[in-house]
Amino acid sequence: MKIEFPGFGRIVVDGKTYGHDVVIYPSGKIEKRKKWLSKNKHGTSHRLDPDELREYLSEDFDVLIVGTGAYGMLSLLPESRELVVEKEVIELPTEGAAEKFNELWGKKKVLALFHVTC
Template identity: 80%
Template sequence: MKVEYPGFGRIVINGETYEHDVVIYPSGKVEDRKKWISKRKHGTSHRLDPEELREYLKEDFEVLVVGTGFYGYLSLLPESRGLVKGKEVVELPTEKAVERFNELRGKKRVLAIFHVTC
């Protein structure tokens, strides 16, 4: 699996361009981020709420990589961190998070959430 972040507003996964936030599961499955869950509760999708994060805890993983966006606006709420206690958590601006994801993929089971805009 090859992931690239060519810039603000898009991410490329195995040659396919996505212009919205995505989740990549350890199995390689890609789906749209369900950011409306966090937005409904907090008025913004820049806070990763536990209710939203639970939606992605479908597969066993060792590392959670969160691409926080071009400017780093997305963050895990403290309650969300509690859901992944005991797991390695990497939060970086999306460009750096993609690089880290690519380094880890194949070595560890990685769950990734990428915010592609701000």
């Protein structure tokens, strides 16, 4: 699996372009991020709430990669970080997160969440 972040508002996964935030599971399943769960609680989807993160913890993983957006606006809340305390967590602006994903995919079980705008 290969990720490209060609620019603000879109991400390319294995040649398919998505115009919304995505979650990629270790199995290769891709789904739209359920960011309304964070937005309804915090008034913004730029804070990754534990209730939202729990939605993505259905598969075993070694590394959580969070693409924080083109300008790094998305962040894990401390309570969310507690849910993955025993896992490696990498938070980078989305372009760097995509590069890290490409480096680790196939070597480790990666759960990734990519914010594609700010």
